[in-house]
Each structure stands twice: as C-alpha cells, then as structure tokens.
Amino acid sequence: MSTFAVELPTEQAEQLRREAERQGLRAEDPLRQVAESYLSRADSFEAAAAYVLRKNAELYRRLAKH
Numbered sequence: 001m002s003t004f005a006v007e008l009p010t011e012q013a014e015q016l017r018r019e020a021e022r023q024g025l026r027a028e029d030p031l032r033q034v035a036e037s038y039l040s041r042a043d044s045f046e047a048a049a050a051y052v053l054r055k056n057a058e059l060y061r062r063l064a065k066h
Helices: 010-022 028-055 057-065
Strands: none
Touching: 010 028, 028 057
C-alpha cells in the first residue's frame, strides 16, 4: 500500500476529522472512498467512450469520406 500526504486547510482537516469520528471512521477512510469513487468514474467514462467509438465506427468511417 502507498501513502499520500494531502495538505488541507486547518478548518477543513478538523471538519473531516470530526465528521469521520462521528461516523466511527478514521479521518483517512472518507478520503480513500473519494479516491475509489473518482477512479471508478474515470474507468466508467473510458469504458463508455470505447463502447460508443466501437458502436459507431462504421458511421465515423462513412462521414470521414465526405
């Protein structure tokens, strides 16, 4: 596992720590969830874009000829 150091404004860091504690989590747990969500969306976008390009490849070829 890798470690990242993230600088946050003091107020934001305290708010994160308090909210995580309220939910019974460590402060890094919500940050890990955000990272997972961000990467999942990126993967989903790439998959959707590849699907659209494959699905419409013939149309793109025809349009390129004109």
